[in-house]
Amino acid sequence: MIPQLLDGTLVLVVVVLAWRALNDRDLFRGVIEFIALGLLLAMAWLRLRAPDLALAEAAVGSGLTGALILSALVRMRRREQAAAGQTAGGATGPRGEARGKNHSRMVLGALSLAMLGILAWAALSLPAKSPGLTAEALARLPDSGVTNPVTAVLLNFRAYDTLLEIGVLLLAIVGVWALRRGDWPAADLRERLLLLSLLRWVLPLLAVGAGYLLWIGASAPGGAFQGGALLAGALLLALLSGLGKRLLWRERLIRTGLTLGVLVFGVAGAVALGWTGGLLQYPTGQAGAWILVIEAAALVSIGLTLGLLYLGGRPEEK
């Protein structure tokens, strides 16, 4: 009875929060509601017994995405203020704007409904009792080099997908860097003395935590994405407190770190192709070591990419 009550409340609050996050007039409050929504979604994943997803949702979906949207909000307000200072009377009236907003909302709503229909159709057209690939994947688990089935799928059985995902992350940061120069998050160091004294021991702890998540990913929930998110959080804290400045000016080092994941993954794929004849088909008995090396490189790239996206552009000395 109590678990059902908890799940029911969770579903209800998630739906209400999602609605509020989309419709709140106060954009700042909307962002906070979005972050809270992410945390509750992580709890929902936990209730569905998917702790890997819960970790990723809490760290990436709620924490880092929340920080990204917050920084976008700050930039938007700054631009609005600058625009308001330049022109006293706007060209487009508020009514025209509202109508345009309504139209785009209707289009978005229709698209979402269509998507929902397609997904519902796809879910309903599945055979009711399907064994899926679970049994097969679990049967081959001893060959995968790890004991956590999620990591086995991500880094061995479907390693190709993960390679492409890390490629997408690289493309994202390249795109952002090509578009504009990053803003420096303003921080007055004298006012942040307490923050600095916290960061002095929290940052090393976060780095150790990222490594721990990477290592534990072989046998328990964790892995490169969760560890990378932790690393990105550490980087973000460092940037906000002004500690990351000197690091960012070592451009070559940063660029190497950003591409490391794709490079190592790609080279590993090529070497494995020459060795065993299959792309990303690791040599028998050595899969665990291969996965660890690839994940370590991916961890660095994921952490740097997610953390540096916050700057909203390429870091440059002013």
Place this chain on the structure above:
Amino acid sequence: MSFLDFLSALLLVPALFFFVAGTVALLRFPDLYSRLHALTKADNVGLGFAVLALMLRAENGVEVFKLALIWGLVLAASSTVCFLIGQEAVRRGLKPWTRQSP
């Protein structure tokens, strides 16, 4: 129910009390400073009791250590964030609530 389980359940009662108290204070207190005070004090004590309760149910020493680490991190982070928010509020000239003010 073993003695440890009973003790663990007993510790969850004050944990719940402090969390509820902190939440009520967040909703009912008049200004930012008092709300910050309530959140960072009451909730951290509540979390402390919850962590103690969970420690009694932990399977090994590593789990106890991890739980202690979580509590320490939350304590340090929330007091730092409380300080930063409070300082920013002072900088913006937000007056603390007093009985005289309307």
